[in-house]
Amino acid sequence: MIRVTWKGLVARPIRTALTTLAIVVGVAFVCAAYTLTDTMSGAADTLTHAAYDGTDAVVVTKTTFKGSQTSDIRAQAPTIPASTLERVRGARGVTTAVGDITDTAQVIGAEGKPVGTGPYFGVGFDARTPGAERLTPFRLDTGRWATGPGEVVIDRATAEDQDYAVGDRIKVAARGEAQTFTLTGIANFAGVKSLGKASAAVFDLEAARTLFAKDGYDRILVAGRRADIAGAAGAGTEVRTAAEDDRFSFDSLETLVNILRTILLAFAAVAVLVGSFTIFNSLSITVAQRTKEFGLLRMVGATRRQVRAAVLLEALTVGLLASVLGIGVGLGLAEGLNALFTAVGAELPTDSMTLATRTIVISLAVGTLATVLAAMIPARRATRIAPVAALRAATHAATPGLFARGVRALASLVGRPSAAVGGAAGALARRNAMRNPGRTAVTALALTIGVALVTAVTVVATGLENESRGALDRRVQATNVVTAADGWSPIDPKVATAIGGTSSSIRQDGALVFGSQEGVNGVDPATIGRFYRYDFTAGGIAADGAIVDEGFAKEHQLRVGSLLSLTAMSGNTLELTVSGIERSPVLDVLGLGPITISHQAFDATFEQVRNRLTFTDHDATDALAAFPNVQSQTKAEFIDGQTAWIGMILAILWVLLALAVIVSLFGIVNTLVLSTFERMRELGTLRALGFSRRQVRRMVRHESVITALIGATLGIAVGLVLALVVVQLLGEYGLAFTFPAGSLIAVAVIAALAGMIAATLPARRASKIDVLKALAYE
Template identity: 30%
Template sequence: MNASVRLSLSSLRAHRRRFAGTFVAVFLGVAFLAGTLVMGDTLRASFDSMFGEATSGTDAVVRGADAITTPGEAQGIRQPVPTSLVNAIERVPGVAAAAPNIQGAGQLVGADGEPIGGQGPPTLAGNWITDPKLNSYRLAEGRAPARSGEVVVNRGAAKKGGLKIGDTTVLRTPDPVKVTIVGLATFGGEDGMAQVTFTGMTRADAEKYLTAKPGEAAGILVRAGPGVGQQELVHRLTPVLPKGVEAITGQESAQENTDMISSQFLTVFTTFLLVFSGVAMLVATFSIHNTFAIVVAQRTRENALLRALGASRRQVSASALAEASVVAVAASAAGLAGGIGIAAGLQALFPAIGFPFPDGDLVIKTLSMALPLVVGVVVCLGSALLPAVRAGRTAPLAALRETAVDASGASRGRAVIGAGLGALAVALALTGVLVSPSVWPAGLGALLALVSFVILGPVAATTAVRLLGGPLDRLRGVSGALARRNALRSPRRTAATASALMIGVAVVSLFTVFGASLKATMDQTVSRSFAGDLAVSNPSFGAGGSGLSPRLAPAIQRLPEVDTAVGLGRGVAEVDGRGRALTVTDPAALARTFDLGTVQGSLARLGTDGIAITRTEADRLHLHTGDTARLAFTDGKKEDFTVRAVYGRSELAGDYVITRAAWAPHRIQDSDTLVAVTLKSGVSADAGRAAVTKVAAEYGNPQVQTRDDYARSSAGGIDMMLTLVYALLALAVLIALLGIANTLTLALHERTRELGLLRAVGQTRAQLRAMVRWESVLVAAFGTTGGLGLGAFLGWVLVKASDGASDTAFAFAVPPARLAVVALVGLAAGALAGLRPARRAARLDVLRAIAME
């Protein structure tokens, strides 16, 4: 065996403990990365198989040929097909069966009166297809719906809502429909299609409640007879289909569905996780680099001796790198196993929290193993590179010198480079914010700011620790003073340790500030443009929920307390070739309950051929009042609308407003997203709210909120996202803490003799523990302060740049309470990280410590 390798192996064996921290950091990062990839692939594969199984009986799907997709939506809205087409299709030779597939939004109300789902995945309702092979749901218990009001629900939804066969509940379509559950269904062998809820009604009920006009369906499912392939079936169907209707094979349809889930949910989900494992890896890089740097410094004498005995620079460096690669490979390999373990654990955990995750083998692709392995090894070796080179440069004479306190790090060159980069970063960020608002220069500036913080760390460490530790002397006496001096011993080491935590805290505060700003923005939007007193809405998120009954607004309008009640519905049309969301409402009432900014023209008489457009859209399309805009609807019809009004503010009202009468011929499933209510003067908000709530109870009991509550609750989803982000960042912070603990342990090892001395002259164990703990807290405080500052700055840059770059006015908000919590968590984490090193140091045998060479 090569001498360098032999040396590094024996050194690894001798100092296993020193590398424990590095090992754990690489392990955690790689495991998280591998776990994410494996889980993503497994989920994708299981969705594929679930859909394949559920729709295996469908050989062709007949549907509207054109889809209108509005921005922010994955699946377009298609023109419905007439159900009468079923008869024509059934007559085509080779067709064994055909059934209309009527689908719409329908949210079930659980046994506790709360709606089921609605926070993300769709809540669907449809006709229960009687041909079991065409129906993607299978009856698991009970029977199919036979009479009006009878429904089958997927088992997952029933479990979630505490419903069972025989129960009567309400289905919001959005008009509340009283339904009795007669059967429970499964999808592809699971309790449901992920978290999507499904309610199967009789065909007559489905046509009545889920479509605008009876006799329409989202599509027609077709099963081929024996000997007819899917492609062949499509060929035979196509000639009988009218214009604007197409046929695709069952496989294509299933593929479209899984692709949609992949792109809409899985890709977002895995990308999200990958970003956070990237942050964790970045943090890990710092702690790994630090560990190797310290180990090399501690081994100066040993390396000098080797050099004195004739080892070349290269040999000494190689031996240090070999050591790093052994750790890297071992930890990465363990991380891969850990990642598979995480994926397997989640596979077991998901069903327990009500998220169907099909059984079956984990999908472990070469890439999901190779990538984390490479990342782990590269991160580890890359972090060890500089220390290894430094080890090679050890002068042979260093063997004879006493290693003194390390004052390196605070060099002038570093200060100059760091300050220069910092200035450049601020300049770039400010350019992106103030001069030519754009997110890219601002983002680049943000990145540079991070780099300059890391470079300036050792320079800042001395001042920062002195400042932060100032109160310690007075509060904690000599233990505090010693802690502070110890943290100042090696500014570079302190800074490197703190940098890891700084990055973690910076990302946390960035998200905190950004989240608070988004909330403030929403709040501002509502309070600026919502002029009503009450808002009625169904809280939902993503594709879920069923909206409000269009009959609710007129019912509220009839109340004596109410001045105006206006419902906002949603329509889609293509304007100038692009899918656009339309606001379908009573425009005159809209103008009374919303502040639309400066209005040119009038919204009072749009009629069936008039439209109101926001200023930004009007400018984009070069439209003025009196001009004509052509709208293409999902039913294939194109109509010309006269622009009768151009308004300034679009945040709640949307970009295009048409009347209900104009929308009626093209409507799909009717629902309102919001009913805005103005009370008559003299009616108190409480009295008005009570009256409106009473009426709303008859329409599926949606939420009735005052203006302020509505503003607050519109931002509710942000808190949920923030919680998830915090949970994911916990990993990065954990790695940073391991880094602090590890550095501290190594540093204490260096100071063994000193600790022995302190104990001999009368430092109690408690005092020694306090000293170590406070040192840890100080390092954490340095990292936390830097992170808070950096994160807040980045948050400001991001918010301001988005504000300048987009039409929406972004508000910037700093949440002091939340940031204070972040700071406290950082400090507490520091105390926690110091716990173990402190305990170990306190257990030190005084005599042996003094005698140690």
């Protein structure tokens, strides 16, 4: 039976190839998901080890909590006094100790704009102290370290991107206006291939203190025994491991990679599921077509168990072959996905592609098991073929499937345009789709899954974008908004001075409130109302009070007049009275914290002196010529920039889901090719009655389009229901149900075009059959 099975696969190369391709894409997706994220994770590990392994301990100022750096919590820690450095160096067991500054600095490219999209590392490094290179992740590639004011070292990727060389005069924006520096060296960050969209500028340590307006150091990096450091550093300090300090925020990078892996594997599961439907449908059809073959096997002594084993062996062979091919395709797909993330501005640090043993094992297991499981029902069906079936003409029972009655009615409805415009060929295509609704349903169901997910994601993302844009349009009253070039980084207060005219800025920091970290906004009560509208449900803005959003107030049972206590990282405590409660989106694309206080109270409590953004009543582009790391946007441009990430995510999801749809197209091709063999006599009869080759091709194409439109129609309906459920469950986060008619029409049109493309090969094969052989076919 093993030999018979393998000979059968070899004898039907087209069917075997098409069945194999259906699962190749799914396995490729699994392999690509693990390969790409393993590569990114490996790069993150390399970065982490390089950044922290040479440092035995980090001394920082003792804080009340470890600050977060999120969209609405930007906690700024106080610096450690410079005098502490000498005490740490004198501690027993310390071999090397250097001050460190890690801030934000943007390398300005030849076009006058910052290179990359961040993060922008600005580092102060003490190259004069022997052994200091052990404590930095940067490794000189060419040139020398910066040793004084006006000198800088940048990362190699940025230098190559801008064609900068040692000795060039380049501009770097740190605090205040961009300054010109001499490029003394080019360095690598560890040994990774790319830092993604990040860049790094390394300055002399003391020059960095002046550049970043630091009255001390952000931390002291130590090589030596940690136990001997705490006493020397003093009571106001804290000793951490370098990883605990995480000055380059690599924990966030690891978290992002894990999230990306989960998303990619979810879509891989969809692709494998869709491929399984194709395998199931293909084997169901071939079992029905091989009735006489299985009957003869039973007559010559094959048992039911042997017949079932033969079908499962066929599936196992196809699954293994597809899985091996899928791994090869997956490596190329991983490169393609990485290029996609780069194209949409979401590039992450990577190194050379990593194909782990775990990836190979999982890919083989997923592809093989999915194929074998999909073959279980067809294998069981094959065992029910009686030996006497070999003595009569083969009868091809329709494949029992899902939604048979509904699919018949839907095929009738969707197929009416084909019958109207396709003549006799279109009418026959409609009848063919109706004749075996079970098979049509299973073929269309693969496409339904992909289209349903496309629809649900599109509806939810469109609703989120519309709600976010509407909320920003209502809240922002300024004609222009000044932000960092990346829209996220803090901007120097000198920018607000340079703008001129009337303006109002928002600063952000983090505080401990009711035992949790919360974002705190600092505003000017006298001017903010002109540029930003608060939707107050109670009270209003006051110079000596605090505005809290409605969700925060409900969570902590606050009302106007309630007392509110904030504790900064430095330990400073601020006691305030709630002066107003305002309604704001739970998912706020503007990234404001739930608590807003006056600039006066903010500046007296928190370390942050840079602004998150500045509202103004005029275009400040000319006034900001000396600040290339900031931008003046109109209100419309600002809203576009703040909501651009939604479109970016939607674009990525569309591409990923498109791969699942491609798998379903293999199913349509496979079904049409197999049905061509099944209907050989029927096609021969049509040709004998006068059907031209062109009409046969048209009939097959219309049948494919009808099947694709059934899948698209069901997918859109299911997707709308899924989106409605998601909106109902997550409505409090600003999601709203929006019907994107244009996008859904585009989905239907694309499905129809995909159906025509899928029919190209089957239609051509059907039109080339020999009429006499077809009439004699059994």
